[in-house]
Amino acid sequence: MPAAASSPAAQTVGLLLADSRLPSGGHVSSSGLEPALMGGLSRSQVLDYMLVRARTAALTDAACAVVVRHALIQQTDPAAALTRAERAWAARTPSGAARQIAAELGRGLLRLAKSLWPDGPSFRLLEASTGRTAPSRPAVMGAVAAHAGVGAEELVRLVIYDDAAAAAAALLKLDPGDPAEAMSLVLDACASVEAQVPGVAGLTAPDDMPASSAPQMEDWIERHANTTRRLFRA
Numbered sequence: 001m002p003a004a005a006s007s008p009a010a011q012t013v014g015l016l017l018a019d020s021r022l023p024s025g026g027h028v029s030s031s032g033l034e035p036a037l038m039g040g041l042s043r044s045q046v047l048d049y050m051l052v053r054a055r056t057a058a059l060t061d062a063a064c065a066v067v068v069r070h071a072l073i074q075q076t077d078p079a080a081a082l083t084r085a086e087r088a089w090a091a092r093t094p095s096g097a098a099r100q101i102a103a104e105l106g107r108g109l110l111r112l113a114k115s116l117w118p119d120g121p122s123f124r125l126l127e128a129s130t131g132r133t134a135p136s137r138p139a140v141m142g143a144v145a146a147h148a149g150v151g152a153e154e155l156v157r158l159v160i161y162d163d164a165a166a167a168a169a170a171l172l173k174l175d176p177g178d179p180a181e182a183m184s185l186v187l188d189a190c191a192s193v194e195a196q197v198p199g200v201a202g203l204t205a206p207d208d209m210p211a212s213s214a215p216q217m218e219d220w221i222e223r224h225a226n227t228t229r230r231l232f233r234a
Helices: 008-017 033-038 043-055 057-074 078-091 096-116 121-130 137-148 152-174 179-192 194-201 215-224
Strands: none
Touching: 033 043, 033 152, 033 215, 043 057, 043 152, 043 179, 043 215, 057 078, 057 121, 057 137, 057 152, 057 194, 078 121, 078 137, 096 121, 096 137, 096 215, 121 137, 137 152, 152 179, 152 194, 179 194
8 A cells, every 4th residue: 555645634643642742651661771771781882772673673563553554544354454463563572571561552542542532443443453452552553543644654754753762761861961962863763764664654464564673672671571670661
């Protein structure tokens, strides 16, 4: 499916979703940066970390969001398609702790979306497809994009930006420095995958979602889940 351009209203929704002040609970996540720093990552390696994160976990999340958006817009057995998308995303996210925080973040974002659009059919379908399990944050972002008319390419960029911005915001708390430098890291991370945006935006099948992973990152997140001396959930 070609990536349609977003309307001005949809672009406004995209900007709101990218705002760190959005009351959806995203502040509890460092996009894995706190576990990495606790695991021995140095401040000088944070950019490398964010570049790897953008090309692996964030790109997989973006693909999941796009596939969910497509399923809801096409309305061809969307419930089954949504279930397959979540399962494909879970299979590409080996860390159970990472999946758990994604579900917690998804629950918060879904709660906000339902308060804004109480009658949104996309959100009812998403909840029905996951049963008692909370949908992941990327799946909810896909549902929001489908409901609000956010284009596929804009959605990919939004998911990648959201992940990088969470890491940058966490860095300023964990190892305070120049906010402009932190934002520069976000821009570099986003730019590093710009060439892949059109391809990811055109995905329609769960099986085609990228499956790149970073085992060291996942190990840090798993270890982090078992410590009580932390500022972030992951």
